Amino acid sequence: MKETKFIPYDxxxxxxxxxxxxxxxxxxxxxxxxxxxxxEKEYIDLIPVLDEEKLNLLKPRD
Known part of the structure; x- marks a missing residue:
């Protein structure tokens, strides 16, 4: 059987x-x-929101 790939949902x-x-x-x-x-019209913020879970994956483990 063929594996189905789901389209990511944002x-x-x-x-x-x-x-x-x-x-x-x-x-x-x-x-x-x-x-x-x-x-400049303050409709959007160009600074991205940090994803804490992804950030934790990038931290070095002791």
Whole structure:
């Protein structure tokens, strides 16, 4: 029997340069301009939220 691969589900869509370029068919410069404009108008925060579980995986173990 063939193994089924599930499509990952993200609760919140990712809004970054690459997704804007792909969705709108625009250049990297145009996508970055849009992101900075949204940041300056305080619609989005460009600082990512740390995922504590993933961060713990990166810490060295004694």
């Amino acid at each position: 609760e919140e869509p990712v809004l970054d340069t690459n997704t804007l370029m792909a969705a709108l068919g625009i250049s990297r410069k145009e996508a970055n301009t849009i992101l900075w404009d949204l940041f």
